Amino acid sequence: EMETRYPWTKEVEHKLRTKFKLPNFRKHQKEAINETMAGKDVFVLMPTGGGKSLTYQLPAVCDGGKTRGVTFVVSPLISLINDQSRHLTRLGIPAIAYTGDLTQKDKNLAHEELARPEPYTRVVYVTPEMLTMGGHIKSILRSLLQRKRLARFVIDEAHCVSQWGHDFRADYLRLGELRKTYPGVPIMALTATAQNKVEEDIIRSLGIQGCTVLRQSFNRPNLHYEVRPKTGKIILEIVAFIRTQGTQASGIIYCNSRDNCENLAKELRDSHDLEAHHYHAGMSKGDRRKIQEGWQEHKFEIIVATIAFGMGIDKPDVRFVIHHHLPRSLEGYYQETGRAGRDGKPSNCILYYAFKDGKKILSQIDQDRELTRDQKERQKASMQEVLRYCNNKADCRRSQVLAFFNETFDPVNCHQGCDTCLGRDCNIFNTEDVSKDAVNVIKMVQAFNREDRITILNAAECFRGFKGNSGKMLNENPFFGVGKDWARNEAERLIQTLVIEGALEEFCVASAAGWTNAYLRLGKNAKAHLNGKTMMMEFRQASPRK
Ligand code: ADP
Secondary structure (H helix, E strand, O other): OHHHHOOOHHHHHHHHHHOOOOOOOOOOHHHHHHHHHOOOOEEEEOOOOOOOOHHHHHHHOOOOOOOOOEEEEEOOOHHHHHHHHHHHHHOOOOEEEEOOOOOHHHHHHHHHHHHOOOOOOOEEEEOHHHHHOOOHHHHHHHHHHHOOOEEEEEEOOHHHHOOOOOOOOHHHHHHHHHHHHOOOOOEEEEEOOOOHHHHHHHHHHHOOOOOEEEEOOOOOOOEEEEEEEOOOOHHHHHHHHHHHOOOOOEEEEEOOOHHHHHHHHHHHHHHHOOOEEEEOOOOOHHHHHHHHHHHHOOOOOEEEEOOOOOOOOOOOOEEEEEEOOOOOOHHHHHHHHOOOOOOOOOEEEEEEEOHHHHHHHHHHHHHOOOOOHHHHHHHHHHHHHHHHHHHOOOOOHHHHHHHHOOOOOOHHHHOOOEHHHHHHHOOOEEEEEOHHHHHHHHHHHHHOOHHHOOOHHHHHHHHHOOOOOOOOOHHHOOOOOOOOOOOHHHHHHHHHHHHHOOOEEEEEOOOOOOHHHEEEEEOOOHHHHHOOOOOOEEEEEOOOOO
16 A cells, blocks of 8 residues: 555665665654655654654655655754755765855856756755845745756754744744745644744644644653752762763753853862863853863763753763753743753753742843733743643652653653652652642731741741741641641641742832842732632652651
């Protein structure tokens, strides 16, 4: 049946082995190739490292498809384009990197080549502005179309068209013109960004409604996920971890600012004898390239970077990704950790989390004058998801991350691949319904007066039946001590979770210079909890420690 529906099957399989030296397809690759060769639009969603490139590179070298000729690939970064076209050249596949970096002479050569009746070139990589700006390339595309030598358009990193994505690029919006300007030319959209909203944006913006959608699981079985409390000097902990990894293990440490990157890298070098270097957008292009290449070539192993470091980095053997600071969204977190373990070997993803860091970011978003109200709400919602993830020790990390991508994942298949599953499997943690305790905390906060100015810490003490030394009359609260079997850190985490869920909220008194004077009151979701409408599961340490 395959043979008749896809008469090019033999050619495709032959070229997979001879041109790409690969024994067989990975999931969805064959389907994507067949669909585009049949002239259909295709949307391919695969995690980073899944093998998206092959889905257009292989059709590009085949002659049996419904459309033939040159494959145009739109890609957002010149560095990506150069890497990819070099890769193809090495495989003996004629490719052109048509970017703003090209000299006029090279441009002319490219034009001449593509104007030939039967171009030798199979793949042309272009930046979106090159393609939509007009100029010579447009007349070449028109001529290729007329001569039936325009095989397909491929939109790599297609999430760049969406404002919901983490990498919106205005230039990508104009790619919607392709369908109208070059009717009948199939379009392929490739991305590793799985949110439904983003997918809808891509399909609508490119005008490829009705395309074949190929969606792959985002689970990365070889990555171990862990959230660690950020208390005191975590640098010693990080150093100890790195030393367990062996001297050849490459890793990325993500920080939230340029200064933090530079300082941490320096400290690792000067005080701990670890060859670490920083990378951020404030460095010159040349310096950045030098650092990236040195790291990729194993001249040194540890890179301390802002999220400016990431897209287009194709290093298979990254053994760990450490987040020294909180990511701004779970999606970003998935992408950043996704740079580990592309070779399929076990790799670690460690996220350092302090509740107060999260609150700081939320208030920074609120105070950012450059943001519209809409953008603020979006960013805060993303941040809240990160906090919920960090504070949730009851559920498998993997299922939490995948749920964000609308994927259902049974924790049984995590195989102790995250801190929560490991804890549960080793009977360190129990998961229990703590809805009653949650209600008690809310009622306790309700019973205080606003003037009592109760902090999260005070509330945890009161809940556990400790008078503390704040001088506040905690023991006069009718709920004093209702949670006397709770360990302190767990009680604090329960209250934090209630803040994140909006059952409680914090208010700042006077000029809120620091978060030190944030006090608790009921939040807008308190009622739902008090009515018993919301269930809360939490992990508790099996034998409570006080
Ligand atoms: P993506 O673009 O989805 O991030 P790539 O296309 O760069 O991923 O592929 C990632 C790696 O997987 C590359 O090293 C590639 O050679 C390899 N790869 C792709 N397809 C296959 C396959 N069918 N069999 C084995 N390796 C593959």
